[in-house]
Amino acid sequence: MKVLFFIGEFPKLSETFILNQITGMISSGHEVTIFADHKENNSKVHEDVSKYHLMSKVHYYGFDGNKIQRRVFLLERLIRWFPKILFGKNSLSNIRHILKFPILISFYHQLHVNKIGSFDVILAHFGPNGVRAQELIDLGWLKGRLFTVFHGYDMIKYLKTNGMDAYNKLFASESVLLPISEFWKNSLIRLGADPHRTIVHHMGIDLEKFEFSPQIYDQEITILSVARFVEKKGLAYGLLAVSQLIKKGYKVRYIIIGNGPLKADLKKVIAENNLDEHVKLLGWKTQKEIAELMKAMQIVLLPSVTSRDGDMEGIPVFLMEAMAMGKIVVSTYHSGIPELIDNQKNGYLVQEKDIDGLVGVLEYIVRSKDKWTEIADNARTKVDSEFNIHKLNDRLVEIFQNELKNHDEDLKEHKLPL
The missing domain is CATH 3.40.50.2000 (Glycogen Phosphorylase B;)
Incomplete structure (x- = not known):
């Protein structure tokens, strides 16, 4: 499988639970790409980052690098897409994307320049990254079945800042939600998540x-x-x-x-x-x-x-x-x-x-x-x-495979005859 990890900081010393999933997927023979906002400001780095050559697999979408080049690219894309955004299908929804245009164009720039965008699985860690990934899927810039892991901060502080309906679009999508505990699963369901697409998956250790x-x-x-x-x-x-x-x-x-x-x-x-x-x-x-x-x-x-x-x-x-x-x-x-x-x-x-x-x-x-x-x-x-990471990673692959299979069967069942 081609798996995209959609995360905030990488490498981040305290997030060994994400690192363990990444290295587990690689060890199992899956093709891994990492899409991150920025690097952690910390001189210490986990030894597995070099052992698995992970920095060669990372693409950063944050506003680093050549600012002039990025602004020219942003302006060119805005001119090209503005009529479609304003007058195309779902124009009201698309207009809302204008408010997020700088960060969205940063995503597009990385996807376009590095020729990435199509995966079997997109695994977003933390709810806000799931929201961002779903926006890119809706725009057609990213392809793959989205799985969003909820850890805790994303169920409290993010909702206080962005409103209790912040995940409604994610809930309405085909994304599978993976809360790390029964506690957070129940919280997601109370917010309106589909219980059938909300599966507890623990983080673990080696x-x-x-x-x-x-x-x-x-x-x-x-x-x-x-x-x-x-x-x-x-x-x-x-x-x-x-x-x-x-x-x-x-x-x-x-x-x-x-x-x-x-x-x-x-x-x-x-x-x-x-x-x-x-x-x-x-x-x-x-x-x-x-x-x-x-x-x-x-x-x-x-x-x-x-x-x-x-x-x-x-x-x-x-x-x-x-x-x-x-x-x-x-x-x-x-x-x-x-x-x-x-x-x-x-x-x-x-x-x-x-x-x-x-x-x-x-x-x-x-x-x-x-x-x-x-x-x-x-x-x-x-x-x-x-909480054994090896057992959990095997189970995670099973979840991916089952959901991909069920999704394909649903598409075949609802496909219109020629």
């Missing part, structure tokens, strides 16, 4: 990259968090819980990997609670570096919350990685996380923003060392059975 290495508590509690420094990650609640543990007499080492806009706020919480000797902020690390650091950790903490603007998680891949390594994971009853973590079976959950609950669970974990082996084994088993 378990071979995560050595099973559970650790047992011995004098010091070692805790790790990996997250962007944004409100929905709830890191401030993790810091305050660690502060309470220290006040109770526990020896704690807390490592946080990541960066983001709330870095100054987190450093302030650390300073105000005298945590400088206990907490280390290490910045961004590659997946391989994180796995190495995680080996020595006992507990992985991600106290996710619904942010004030309504932003929420999907199912954090970091938690899958930790569970695959046999770590004791602690998180919250938030979004699709309970679909991964079964409380007290393969990890622990508390309510959002519940600092006392976090402290209580962490103390319980330390006092219940006899349960650690069972929890760690169950965690690895859960990830292997439901």
Whole structure:
């Protein structure tokens, strides 16, 4: 199959879930093209980007490069298409495209210059990219069956900015929707998505990259968090819980990997609670570096919350990685996380923003060392059975093939006789 990945940033260090799908498709013999807006502003790049020569497969549609050439191209196309847009079929719908003309012409420029545009499958990650891809399909600039993956941000912040009907055109199209959790599937259906074209498909990890290495508590509690420094990650609640543990007499080492806009706020919480000797902020690390650091950790903490603007998680891949390594994971009853973590079976959950609950669970974990082996084994088993990227990629190909077959059969059934 010819598969187009329609995404925002590439390569992006934190989006290993997309990278795993791309490399999985290539390993299975499929022809992959990547259509992205821009590169991430990060000097660190996942090793699979070079291993699979992915930069040779990327086309960027963002407004980089020769601005004069792009403007001349834009003007020439506008003159050519304006009468058709204004007076052709569906003119009212087409007029709306004028408002988006700069970004649409950027898409066309890349498709035209690089002679790409026809695929078996177009896999758009995040709802807004699905909307853009559908617009290009409607204009006839892109051909292929569209599948749109919904992760979480696209179900909250995008709708607040663009209105609750922002996906109506996508819902009315033949696009198949692939929410990453039952939580987001139900949200899509409430918005008006067709349940028959809405299929839950989890993101996953390559378990071979995560050595099973559970650790047992011995004098010091070692805790790790990996997250962007944004409100929905709830890191401030993790810091305050660690502060309470220290006040109770526990020896704690807390490592946080990541960066983001709330870095100054987190450093302030650390300073105000005298945590400088206990907490280390290490910045961004590659997946391989994180796995190495995680080996020595006992507990992985991600106290996710619904942010004030309504932003929420999907199912954090970091938690899958930790569970695959046999770590004791602690998180919250938030979004699709309970679909991964079964409380007290393969990890622990508390309510959002519940600092006392976090402290209580962490103390319980330390006092219940006899349960650690069972929890760690169950965690690895859960990830292997439901979030194994190799199994998921095979299932994704099956979804593609089934939908393409059903679509072809529908076309034959409704084809008019000559």
